[in-house]
Amino acid sequence: MxxxxxxxxxxxxxxxxxxxxxxxxxxxxxxxxxxxxxxxxxxxxxPSPEVIDVINNFKNIHLYPDGDGRKLKSKISEIEELSDENIILGNGSNEILEIISQAFLSPRCECIFSKHAFVVYKLASKVRGSKFHEVEANSWGHDLEKFVEKINQKTRMIFIANPNNPTGTYLSHNSIINFLKKVPSEIIVVIDLAYYEYVIADDYIKPLEILQNFQNVLITKSFSKIHALSALRIGYGMGNKKLIEIMNRVRQPFNVNAIAQEAAIAALSDTxxxxxxxxxxxxxxxxxxxxxxxxxxxxxxxxxxxxxxxxxxxxxxxxxxxxxxxxxxxxxxxxxxxxxxxxxxxxxxxxxxxxxxxxxxx
Ligand SMILES: Cc1ncc(COP(=O)(O)O)c(C=O)c1O
CATH class of the missing domain: 3.90.1150.10 (Aspartate Aminotransferase, domain 1)
Structure with a gap:
């Protein structure tokens, strides 16, 4: 061989x-x-009984899904108070992490993430041959001060999980804002909010405010957790229009299946x-x-x-x-x-x- x-x-x-x-x-x-x-x-x-209904009544398995996911993006943009052009759908939020890495990482660059952080950040960096810094944790959580110390000319991407899996630790809105102010704007900061809905802390992140103020941020969310659609594989990313347009260049044409799109709309609707x-x-x-x-x-x-x-x-x-x-x-x-x-x-x-x-x- x-x-x-x-x-x-x-x-x-x-x-x-x-x-x-x-x-x-x-x-x-x-x-x-x-x-x-x-x-x-x-x-x-x-999942919600409405999701089960939609799945049971789904008819068009012989047709390709809407490759643009327009109906679902329109529902998401209504909830997130964004425009459809700020949203990209993924085959799980995992695929969004892969797409952003595929678009920007290479063996010439470096990434930063926390020790004990979600393992996919390391996998995504390794696959692209990028060097990575695993920053020592503070009480099991991300130590953003130490993240800043690791930034250098080669840093292209920073991954933050909020809350983090597996530790369950979270970062406040202000700590993220303060951090983002110190990150050069040519570095992409991926903020992974797969467990967003479960957080009850008052000082938790306000995604819209972050996106309005920082064009170098990509926020990801998942339908696998609170929405209970793990088997259907669906998630999404939110960011600046140009960033999303670049990500769409490497996205597979029909990456999110039609049942998942319909189920996700039903899940979001059943508040x-x-x-x-x-x-x-x-x-x-x-x-x-x-x-x-x-x-x-x-x-x-x-x-x-x-x-x-x-x-x-x-x-x-x-x-x-x-x-x-x-x-x-x-x-x-x-x-x-x-x-x-x-x-x-x-x-x-x-x-x-x-x-x-x-x-x-x-
Ligand atoms: C922190 C975090 N991000 C992303 C994901 C990926 O989830 P999915 O691809 O199912 O949306 C997971 C899955 O466990 C996770 O724990």
């Missing part, structure tokens, strides 16, 4: 992304009556259901934290739909033990957090089951 020596720089050191274990995987491996999956930060309540999901998460996040406090188990305060728990022993072993008892969580050794597990916040019955099994494991 002589071609192996010609693999693009950066790719040889990459391990393929490993998703959370599925219920099917675990059912096959262990003979269990009950298995719950709290591993991939999905919404346990599932009562959206609120129900937010409320469930807020109440259940507090419930899990109270249980952990009672058990004197340490965790990182989270604004997302997941919590990082410090089991103070090998997290992967606890993950295995929980799996044998029917609870799938996520070990996060990959994020250099070997004594932690990450659990997604589920419904009350799931959370109680998780806590019961965690007690047995610790």
């Amino acid at each position: 002589n071609y192996l020596k010609y693999i693009n720089p950066g790719i040889d050191s990459i391990k393929p992304y490993e998703p959370g274990k599925s219920v099917e995987d675990v059912t096959k491996k262990y003979n269990l009556d009950k298995i719950i999956k709290l591993a991939s930060n999905e919404n346990s309540l599932g 009562d259901y959206l609120q129900k999901s937010i409320d469930n998460n807020t109440i259940e996040r507090e419930f899990i934290c109270e249980c952990l406090d009672k058990m004197s188990v340490e965790y990182i305060p989270s604004q997302g739909n997941f919590i990082c728990i410090n089991v103070k022993t090998n997290g992967t072993e606890i993950f295995e033990s929980l799996m044998q008892k029917g609870v799938i969580v996520r070990p996060i050794e990959l994020y250099d957090m070997p004594t932690f597990i990450r659990v997604t916040i589920g419904k009350r019955s799931e959370n109680e089951f998780f806590i019961e099994k965690l007690k047995e494991c610790l």
Whole structure:
């Protein structure tokens, strides 16, 4: 296999992304009556009934989707108070991260992101052969002061996850504004808001204000989390018209399927259901934290739909033990957090089951 020596720089050191274990995987491996999956930060309540209706009634599978996603972009622009030209749709927000990286990263440039930040930033940089700086975290969160210290002539892109996965830490609006004022305008700052809707902190980011003031910012959002459309793969990016136009040059013609577009419109329209999901998460996040406090188990305060728990022993072993008892969580050794597990916040019955099994494991 002589071609192996010609693999693009950066790719040889990459391990393929490993998703959370599925219920099917675990059912096959262990003979269990009950298995719950709290591993991939999905919404346990599932999508709005209106979404299910739209999917069940969808007819035009033989036709290509609207490659421009006009109806959906118009709905998003109404909600985000932007113009359609400020929006790009992606096959998951992950694809938006890929598109921006494809358009601007190369082996000649550098990226900055935080240690313990969402792994795709590192993958996207490595694939393009870009050098990257993983900035030391501050109380598990992004240390933006240290980000500024890493900026140099070669810096092309900075990734910020707010809240961050897996730590659940968030950055305030003012801290982001202060940071952006210090970043040269030729550097693109990607602000990943995949868990935006779950945040209840009063001082959280106001995306519109950021976009109105900084032309070098790309904001991403996902339909996989609160909107519960993970299987359909859909997300979007928001930014300056010119930036979006450049990104559209590298986007595949029909990157977002028609069912996903229709489902996303229905999800955005059912605001009562959206609120129900937010409320469930807020109440259940507090419930899990109270249980952990009672058990004197340490965790990182989270604004997302997941919590990082410090089991103070090998997290992967606890993950295995929980799996044998029917609870799938996520070990996060990959994020250099070997004594932690990450659990997604589920419904009350799931959370109680998780806590019961965690007690047995610790
Ligand atoms: C911080 C963050 N950003 C982006 C994504 C990608 O989500 P999706 O491609 O499903 O929209 C994830 C997925 O877990 C995430 O945690």
